[in-house]
Amino acid sequence: MVAESGTPSERIAAELRRRIVAGELAPGARVPSTRRITQEWGVAMATATKVLNRLREEGLVRAVPGVGTVVVGGSVAGATVAGGTAAGANVVEAKGSGGGAVAPGAREVSGASGVRRARGGGERDLTRARIVAAAVQVADAEGLAALSMRRVATDLGVATMSLYRHVPGKDELLRLMMDVAFGEQPLPESPASGWREGLETVARLQWRIYRRHPWLASTMSFTRPVLAPDAALHTERSMAALAGLGLSWDEMAQAAVALAAFVCGLAVHFEREAQAEQDSGLSADEWMDHLGTEDHDRLMSDPERFPMFDAMSRGPEIDLSLEALFEFGMARMLDGIETVIARRGAAGS
Incomplete structure (x- = not known):
């Protein structure tokens, strides 16, 4: 029976995954084809394709020419x-x-x-903790693109299907990885004395966590958040820092989440920079130097089209590193929250 949560492709994949783990689809057995999936579940061909692609990415099935899609671990060809x-x-x-x-x-x-x-x-x-630890290690070293259930199983020296006895799938694995990443650097036991210091403490801790795990920021969602208790504690602490200052619940929640979203949005570039450096062999500074002043001058130093860039190029060097942007952006966001608090205080006096 297919679970009721998730998209149609996720529900069908979950049912086929259950059959594989339970042994109803034995190693080497053919899984339903895309045509069979469309007939059995009444979905479009595109949805059926997503189902098989998902199971293939998880290392549960593989395509065999002349045979079809089969469960990994059987006698084929x-x-x-x-x-x-x-x-x-x-x-x-x-x-x-x-x-x-x-x-x-x-x-x-x-x-x-x-x-x-x-x-x-x-x-x-094999335990859930070992699986999650191995997954974090893969993502830290090689990025999320290298992470799969098969890769984690290989690193642990077990069969891919063994992982599903402890973790339902890759989505749940990512949620557990996220919670571990936030939990390994806990918040201070005693909250800060002032609201600004409290929010800054939370923001700086998040920045350190994202820097330690460059893949983490890209897994976060502020429109469809997942249930990760250790991550939720950050929002809890930020809202608590703003309590009793005259802000509404909306304002406290929005301030806490907006600040977290700023930190996360900037931290996404940690993974991008790590991948770019790996691909190019150049650090960010080396890449800028590699551009060459001649090309830069030709493209950006047109006084009529780029008067600000032209003027800036004549002055001292500007620091646009991620650290500088974080410090500037965090301070300005806290300044804005301070303005709102002051207005609420003035309105209540």
Whole structure:
């Protein structure tokens, strides 16, 4: 039976995922085709395609030419692939004689069908905390683009489907990762003495968290927030700092969330910069130098079209680093909140 929450593609994917984890769809078995999904659930072909793509990204299924989409871990096209055998041992994937390298911690077992990858002991020690910690480590080192349920399972030396006994899917994994990231740097036990210091303390802590985990900011949503208690504590603390100052509930909540959204919006560039530096091999400063003054002058130093840029180029160097923008923006937002508090105080006097 399909769960009632989520989009149609998410609900169908959840049902097929349940069947796979429960063993109703055994390793190597074909999963419903896109056409079958459209017929069985009455959805469009685009939705059916999303379902199979989602399961493929999670490492639960794979496409086999001439066969269709099958559950990972079965015997397909002559390759022996077994999943989840006896407790304490797990054969994750099989390769023929030309198969790829064995993952760290794996044990090669030779057989008539080729080389099997066997790992012992990983399943017994698998916990939700270990899964989340491994996922955070992948995202910290390589970004969210490298994160998948299959990748986490590989790093832990277990079968991908084993993860689903502890974490329902990647969306829930991201929520748990978010909560861990916020929880590892807790708020001060004692709130600040003044409202401005209180909000600044929360904002600076969030900035440090985003800097430590560059992937985190891109997972945050201020229109569809997820239930992450340790992240919610930041909003709670910010609103508490504003309590008793004459602001309405709307104003307290909006001030707390707007400040958090500013910090998050600027912190998104941490991951972008990390990826850009990895791709180009240049830091932000090196990239600016690499542009060349000739191209810069030609494009930006047209006094008629860019009079401000032209004047600025003749003065001292301007600091537009993320740190400088954070400091300036946070101070100006707090100035604005202070103005609102002053007005409410004047109106009540």
